[in-house]
Amino acid sequence: MALLGKKFKLLEVFDQATNGQYQLLPSRFAALDDGRYLLSNEVGEYLVVTRPDLESFIRKQVPANTDFYHDLKSKHFLFDDDSNVALDLLALKYRTKAQRISQFTALHIFVISLRCDYTCQYCQVSRQTDDKHAFDMSEETANKALDLVFKSPSPAIKIEFQGGEPLLNFALIQYVVNEANRRNEKHQKDLQFVITTNLSLLNQEVLEFCQAHDIHLSTSLDGPENLHNTNRPRPGKNGYQLTVNGIKKAQSFLGHNKIGALMTTTEKSLPHVKSIIDTYLENNLDCIFLRPLSPYGFAIKNQQAHKYDVDRWFEFYKEGLDYVLEINRQGYQFVELYTQLIINKLLSPFSEGYVDLQSPTGAAISAIVYNYDGDVYASDEARMLAEMGNKKFRLGNVHTDDYEGIWLSDTLLDTLECSLSESIPMCNDCGFLPYCGTDPVYHYATQGDVVGHKALSGFCNKNMKIFKHIIHLLEDDPEARKILLTWVRT
Amino acid sequence: MIKLHSKGNQPLSVVQHQKPFIAKVTTNCELPFGLRAKHALMMPVADCIPDGFGLVLLGHDEPCQTPVNTLRLAPELRYIKDHDVIKFYPDIAKIDVLFRKEANTNSFLVTERCNSFCLMCSQPPKDIDDHYLVDDMLAALPLIHPDTHEIGITGGETTLVGDDFIRLIQAAKNHLPNTALHILSNGRNFKNLDLAVQVSKVKHPDVMIGIPLYADYSQLHDFIVQADDAFDDTIRGILNLKRCKVPVEIRVVIHQQNYHRLSRLAEFLVRNLLFVDHVALMGLELMGFAKSNLDGLWIDPYSYKNELKEAVETLTRHHIRTSIYNTPLCLIDESIRQYSVCSISDWKNDYLDICEGCSMKNSKCGGFFSSNLRKVSDHLHVI
Numbered sequence: 062m063a064l065l066g067k068k069f070k071l072l073e074v075f076d077q078a079t080n081g082q083y084q085l086l087p088s089r090f091a092a093l094d095d096g097r098y099l100l101s102n103e104v105g106e107y108l109v110v111t112r113p114d115l116e117s118f119i120r121k122q123v124p125a126n127t128d129f130y131h132d133l134k135s136k137h138f139l140f141d142d143d144s145n146v147a148l149d150l151l152a153l154k155y156r157t158k159a160q161r162i163s164q165f166t167a168l169h170i171f172v173i174s175l176r177c178d179y180t181c182q183y184c185q186v187s188r189q190t191d192d193k194h195a196f197d198m199s200e201e202t203a204n205k206a207l208d209l210v211f212k213s214p215s216p217a218i219k220i221e222f223q224g225g226e227p228l229l230n231f232a233l234i235q236y237v238v239n240e241a242n243r244r245n246e247k248h249q250k251d252l253q254f255v256i257t258t259n260l261s262l263l264n265q266e267v268l269e270f271c272q273a274h275d276i277h278l279s280t281s282l283d284g285p286e287n288l289h290n291t292n293r294p295r296p297g298k299n300g301y302q303l304t305v306n307g308i309k310k311a312q313s314f315l316g317h318n319k320i321g322a323l324m325t326t327t328e329k330s331l332p333h334v335k336s337i338i339d340t341y342l343e344n345n346l347d348c349i350f351l352r353p354l355s356p357y358g359f360a361i362k363n364q365q366a367h368k369y370d371v372d373r374w375f376e377f378y379k380e381g382l383d384y385v386l387e388i389n390r391q392g393y394q395f396v397e398l399y400t401q402l403i404i405n406k407l408l409s410p411f412s413e414g415y416v417d418l419q420s421p422t423g424a425a426i427s428a429i430v431y432n433y434d435g436d437v438y439a440s441d442e443a444r445m446l447a448e449m450g451n452k453k454f455r456l457g458n459v460h461t462d463d464y465e466g467i468w469l470s471d472t473l474l475d476t477l478e479c480s481l482s483e484s485i486p487m488c489n490d491c492g493f494l495p496y497c498g499t500d501p502v503y504h505y506a507t508q509g510d511v512v513g514h515k516a517l518s519g520f521c522n523k524n525m526k527i528f529k530h531i532i533h534l535l536e537d538d539p540e541a542r543k544i545l546l547t548w549v550r551t
Numbered sequence: 552m553i554k555l556h557s558k559g560n561q562p563l564s565v566v567q568h569q570k571p572f573i574a575k576v577t578t579n580c581e582l583p584f585g586l587r588a589k590h591a592l593m594m595p596v597a598d599c600i601p602d603g604f605g606l607v608l609l610g611h612d613e614p615c616q617t618p619v620n621t622l623r624l625a626p627e628l629r630y631i632k633d634h635d636v637i638k639f640y641p642d643i644a645k646i647d648v649l650f651r652k653e654a655n656t657n658s659f660l661v662t663e664r665c666n667s668f669c670l671m672c673s674q675p676p677k678d679i680d681d682h683y684l685v686d687d688m689l690a691a692l693p694l695i696h697p698d699t700h701e702i703g704i705t706g707g708e709t710t711l712v713g714d715d716f717i718r719l720i721q722a723a724k725n726h727l728p729n730t731a732l733h734i735l736s737n738g739r740n741f742k743n744l745d746l747a748v749q750v751s752k753v754k755h756p757d758v759m760i761g762i763p764l765y766a767d768y769s770q771l772h773d774f775i776v777q778a779d780d781a782f783d784d785t786i787r788g789i790l791n792l793k794r795c796k797v798p799v800e801i802r803v804v805i806h807q808q809n810y811h812r813l814s815r816l817a818e819f820l821v822r823n824l825l826f827v828d829h830v831a832l833m834g835l836e837l838m839g840f841a842k843s844n845l846d847g848l849w850i851d852p853y854s855y856k857n858e859l860k861e862a863v864e865t866l867t868r869h870h871i872r873t874s875i876y877n878t879p880l881c882l883i884d885e886s887i888r889q890y891s892v893c894s895i896s897d898w899k900n901d902y903l904d905i906c907e908g909c910s911m912k913n914s915k916c917g918g919f920f921s922s923n924l925r926k927v928s929d930h931l932h933v934i
């Protein structure tokens with residue numbers, strides 16, 4: 062290179078690698094569409110490549126000194142004799158991704174009461190009854206559960222109050238919040254509270270308590286009035302109004318970011334994704350989670366889960382995401398949460414705490430459920446299954462088992478062992494593995510087996526479609542990419 | 552451009568110093584007698600010269616009566632002010648300005664030796680015994696005004712001064728506990744964890760080690776720094792420093808050889824070194840080797856506008872503190888101009904005729920290295 066002074070040596074002089082002699086680092090691939098593949102490594106870095114490029118990479122025929130070679134090297138798909146620091150970096154990244162496992166159980170769900178003022182057809186757990194004692198959690202049970210909460214290594218602890226309708230047993234919520242705060246003086250955890258409520262019973266007393274203790278609210282909003290009231294029937298047929306009024310009250314009293322809403326998708330929701338999203342916009346909510354219908358509880362009994370299949374749901378999701386992107390294009394930041402989760406999984410070196418997309422499963426690692434009667438479940442879905450009569454994922458009871466007994470129970474350890482994507486047939490060869498998870502409870506509920514056959518799995522089918530779609534948007538739609546990148550949070 | 556060294560000083564009386572004399576400058580003729588011997592008295596205008604000062608510097612050309620150790624300053628050094636620190640070489644009447652109270656940055660060169668040989672090095676390495684540089688800094692530190700915002704240590708490769716490296720950091724902490732310390736190093740020697748541990752043990756309250764990384768893969772980085780294994784050593788060095796919780800800044804000089812990998816490098820940083828404390832993306836300074844390798848290095852910053860934008864977006868999206876240095880503001884995409892920092896030391900920055908009337912001149916735009924004026928972008932325009 063005559064461009065440099067005589068004292069300087071050429072690039073080749075510093076290249077200690079031999080063409081064609083690179084070594085492959087662990088990676089997987091998956092077909093994206095007719096011509097392209099996703100190539101991902103163990104820590105979730107990825108490249109979108111053509112078939113010939115993929116083949117030449119694997120056959121070690123990528124010529125050094127091409128951008129493709131450098132991309133493969135920089136993203137740790139290969140290393141050569143010129144450098145081996147890739148191994149240190151990969152190890153570090155793997156540790157970073159896996160760190161969540163050592164800091165387990167951040168989310169503790171307290172099922173405060175199974176009683177509910179709604180009669181939702183898809184609800185898996187609620188009970189209509191006036192007998193408080195039969196289905197409310199007691200102080201004694203709550204205390205035992207708190208003993209377990211503070212044994213978790215996780216530096217951040219979130220206690221979520223669920224039901225039924227937890228506000229029907231508000232006194233116990235107050236008790237748990239005060240007691241947890243008192244105990245936390247010693248433990249010094251980053252402690253947060255969430256109440257998952259339909260807001261019917263949201264009154265001034267509740268609001269003031271939430272304000273005083275910085276408690277978040279999470280509610281259900283299924284869409285426009287008609288749809289919401291059909292999905293979530295309430296004697297009096299005023300569920301939608303009560304919810305919307307509650308959201309407004311909470312937003313103005315507690316602050317905008319202190320209340321979020323979740324939707325459940327039913328067959329009736331499928332044609333209405335835009336008006337569902339509009340309902341969220343009307344109510345000043347800045348994100349939505351387009352959820353598939355879960356296959357548990359009454360939903361399975363009602364055959365709801367089978368009434369529409371994953372393909373139909375995916376159309377619903379895609380249409381919804383298109384609309385969300387359009388909203389963003391108009392200058393209004395509005396986020397679809399599942400997409401955001403995947404975007405972060407694709408682009409961030411950290412792992413995301415979402416229970417269903419983890420390997421090993423987030424059950425008991427990310428979240429644990431204390432039922433009203435003291436039974437402990439590995440996840441919310443496990444509890445729903447139990448309410449249907451199948452207690453397969455019951456880990457113990459706060460009154461009879463101690464922390465070690467529950468977290469080291471065979472039920473949990475077996476489940477965790479069966480939930481490593483890396484050792485599950487199909488997953489272990491799948492390019493989407495770093496972004497995916499296993500959801501043993503789902504596979505057990507639908508296939509009678511915690512591992513499940515992924516070719517028949519709605520979970521796999523759904524996620525694969527979503528991964529492909531999001532990667533397609535990132536790669537081929539610069540405008541969508543720009544918006545999606547603003548959803549990254551570190 | 553301000554001159555920091557001059558031999559054009561004229562002794563007007565007997566010079567009693569046998570060895571180089573490092574002293575703080577004062578303009579106070581009334582300084583208590585006990586303090587005078589260690590001060591250099593600066594006299595901007597003709598006046599009666601008091602006795603007892605270690606050195607007297609005349610900043611004027613009037614004739615006057617002269618006690619011992621009196622010099623007439625070279626005209627280019629007459630800006631010297633209170634609290635500046637100078638070094639006087641009695642044999643050649645040379646003065647180095649080691650510290651200027653008014654400067655936006657004060658850096659101490661502690662060695663010219665280096666274990667790399669970067670294509671664009673602005674301070675080409677010399678394999679000489681220059682240990683006096685460390686001694687100068689150690690002598691100057693106690694004289695520096697304690698309110699000083701930041702001082703720098705540069706080389707050469709600063710860690711090559713051996714044990715003195717830690718002594719310098721310790722001395723900076725002892726004498727200037729409220730002053731930030733910015734150290735430039737190629738990071739390679741920190742591949743020995745021990746050195747990183749020693750740095751962290753000093754517990755300097757505000758130290759930052761600036762380490763260059765020029766590419767996202769080894770061959771290119773090693774070529775640019777002209778040293779085998781430099782990429783691996785530097786990455787391991789950065790990891791070790793961060794393991795010891797020592798703040799690290801990544802410095803990327805952008806030029807013809809690496810601009811096309813800039814956005815990939817940003818992705819590499821986000822994925823692998825997200826924990827660094829600052830990333831500086833820097834335009835080329837046409838000094839030293841950069842001048843002799845001009846044809847292989849020069850690129851109009853306008854031609855990497857998009858790469859720069861993408862890199863800044865990637866880094867900031869993941870909350871890495873990011874700055875753009877040494878780049879005319881009019882060549883930076885508007886959406887990322889907020890990350891541009893006027894970084895060129897005040898004694899070497901300049902503007903062009905074309906900048907006349909630009910609202911950014913002397914404010915948000917740092918302009919040019921004086922050394923760069925002869926090679927500039929074709930795309931400059933007033934804003």
Ligand code: SF4
Nearest residue numbers: 487488491494497521
């Ligand atoms: S569940 Fe399906 S998409 Fe997910 S890793 Fe397994 S095979 Fe891949």
Ligand code: SF4
Nearest residue numbers: 879881906909916932
């Ligand atoms: S015209 Fe000159 S002063 Fe203005 S932004 Fe460009 S380089 Fe800076």
